[in-house]
Amino acid sequence: KEEEENTPINRFQRYLRFKTAHPNPNYTPPITFLIEQAQSINLTSRTIEFVSGKPVLIITWVGSKPKLPSILLNSHLDSVPAESEKWIHHPFSAHYSDDDGKIYARGAQDDKCIGVQYLEAIRSLKSRGFVPIRTVHISYVPEEEIGGFDGMSKFAGSPEFMELNVGFAMDEGQANPGDEFRVFYADRTPWELVIRAEGVPGHGAKLYDNGAMENLMKSVELISKFRETQFDFVKAGKFANSEVISVNPVYLKAGTLSTNGFVMMNMQPSEAEVGYDLRLPPMADPDVMRKRIAEEWAPAIRNMTYTIKEKGMLRDHLGRLIMTPANDSNPWWSIFKQAVEATGEKLAKPEILASTTDARYIRALGIPLFGFSPMRNTPILLHDHNEFLKDTVFMKGIEVYESVISALSSYEGVSDQVI
Ligand code: MET
Ligand SMILES: [Zn+2]
Numbered sequence: 087k088e089e090e091e092n093t094p095i096n097r098f099q100r101y102l103r104f105k106t107a108h109p110n111p112n113y114t115p116p117i118t119f120l121i122e123q124a125q126s127i128n129l130t131s132r133t134i135e136f137v138s139g140k141p142v143l144i145i146t147w148v149g150s151k152p153k154l155p156s157i158l159l160n161s162h163l164d165s166v167p168a169e170s171e172k173w174i175h176h177p178f179s180a181h182y183s184d185d186d187g188k189i190y191a192r193g194a195q196d197d198k199c200i201g202v203q204y205l206e207a208i209r210s211l212k213s214r215g216f217v218p219i220r221t222v223h224i225s226y227v228p229e230e231e232i233g234g235f236d237g238m239s240k241f242a243g244s245p246e247f248m249e250l251n252v253g254f255a256m257d258e259g260q261a262n263p264g265d266e267f268r269v270f271y272a273d274r275t276p277w278e279l280v281i282r283a284e285g286v287p288g289h290g291a292k293l294y295d296n297g298a299m300e301n302l303m304k305s306v307e308l309i310s311k312f313r314e315t316q317f318d319f320v321k322a323g324k325f326a327n328s329e330v331i332s333v334n335p336v337y338l339k340a341g342t343l344s345t346n347g348f349v350m351m352n353m354q355p356s357e358a359e360v361g362y363d364l365r366l367p368p369m370a371d372p373d374v375m376r377k378r379i380a381e382e383w384a385p386a387i388r389n390m391t392y393t394i395k396e397k398g399m400l401r402d403h404l405g406r407l408i409m410t411p412a413n414d415s416n417p418w419w420s421i422f423k424q425a426v427e428a429t430g431e432k433l434a435k436p437e438i439l440a441s442t443t444d445a446r447y448i449r450a451l452g453i454p455l456f457g458f459s460p461m462r463n464t465p466i467l468l469h470d471h472n473e474f475l476k477d478t479v480f481m482k483g484i485e486v487y488e489s490v491i492s493a494l495s496s497y498e499g500v501s502d503q504v505i
C-alpha cells in the first residue's frame with residue numbers, strides 16, 4: 087500500500103479525484119495538492135487570483151540562464167460535468183485495475199494527465215541531475231471549459247504573464263486511436279450563434295404566412311443544408327473535421343406557456359429561438375459567415391434577429407492568423423519533433439484542433455505554441471462517458487515529456503523573436 091502511494095500512477099489518481107467538474111469546480115484542494123508536489127521536488131510556486139475563487143497556479147523551475155525567454159507548460163484544472171450513473175466506474179473514483187491497466191475518471195484525458203505528467207517528467211529529470219538552461223514554468227488555470235474568460239484570458243493579459251517572458255509554450259492536444267502522437271498548431275474559433283424569429287401569433291389550426299415558428303424553421307433547414315455541405319467535404323475525405331465550419335444546434339426555445347407551465351398546444355407562438363455552436367477554422371472568412379447569417383439565416387425581411395458571441399479571435403492584433411508554424415522555419419518545431427522521435431515515437435502530420443483550448447490566448451500574443459497530449463493507441467473520450475487512460479500510455483507520456491522538456495529548456499538559440 088505504502089509503495090502504491092509513491093507511484094506516478096497513484097499521484098495521477100489523487101489528482102483525478104478532486105471534484106473540479108462544472109458547474110461547481112472547487113479549485114482549492116487540487117492547488118494545495120499541486121503545491122505539495124512542487125515542494126517535494128524543490129520547485130517554487132505561486133497562486134494569483136485574477137477573479138476571486140478562480141486561482142491560477144504557476145510552478146517554476148529556474149534555469150541556469152534565467153534571462154533567456156522561458157518555456158511554459160499549461161493545463162486546465164477544470165473539467166466538464168459527468169453523468170455518474172452512466173459510467174461503469176464512478177467518474178471521481180479514478181478506478182484503476184491491474185487487469186487492463188485502465189484508469190477511469192473525468193479528466194483522465196482532458197486534461198489532468200498532462201498536468202501530472204509535466205511534474206513527473208521534471209521529477210525524473212531532477213533525479214538524474216538535469217539542469218535546464220531556460221526557466222520552465224508550469225501553469226494550472228481555471229475555467230477553460232467555459233471559455234477561459236476568468237482564467238487564461240485574464241492571465242495572458244496580465245503583467246505577471248509578461249514577466250514570465252515566455253518564448254515557447256505547450257498546451258493540451260488530443261488522443262489518437264492510431265500509433266502516432268498528434269500535435270496541433272492552431273485551434274478553431276468558437277461562435278455562439280442565437281437566432282430569433284418574431285411574428286404574429288395565431289390559432290393552432292390556422293395556416294398563415296410569417297409566423298415566428300415557420301420563419302425559424304426555414305432558417306433551421308437552411309443551416310442544416312449548410313452543415314451537410316461542410317460535412318460532405320469531411321465524409322469525402324477532402325478536409326479534416328477541423329478544416330471545415332461546423333454548426334451544430336444546441337437548443338431550441340419556443341411555445342406559449344399557459345399559467346400552469348404547460349405549452350398551449352393550440353397556439354402558434356409570437357417568438358421562437360435557436361442556439362448553435364459554430365466553429366470556424368483559422369482560414370475561414372468571418373465576413374462571409376457574418377453576411378450569410380445576416381442575409382440568409384436571420385434575414386430582417388422575415389422578422390428575424392441574431393446575436394453572435396465570438397468566444398475567440400481569428401487574427402492577432404497585427405492581423406495575422408493565429409497559428410504556429412509547424413515546419414523547420416520554426417526552430418521550436420524541429421526541437422519538439424526531434425525530442426519526441428528520440429523516444430522511439432512518431433508524430434502524426436500536424437493538425438488544426440477541431441475544438442478550442444486556452445492556447446488561443448497565448449498564440450494571440452505572438453508566442454509559438456503546440457497542442458500536445460501524448461496519448462496514442464487510445465480512443466478519443468474527452469467529454470464522453472467512461473473517459474479513461476491506460477497506465478502504460480500515461481507512463482510513456484512522462485518519458486516523452488522528459489525528452490521534450492529537456493530539449494526545449496536546453497535550447498540556447500537566438501531565434502526567440504516573437505513569430
Ligand atoms: C468555447 S471555449 C472552449 C471550451 C472547450 N474546450 C470547447 O472546445 O468546447
Ligand atoms: Zn481540455
Ligand SMILES: [Zn+2]
Nearest residue numbers: 196231468469
Ligand atoms: Zn474539454
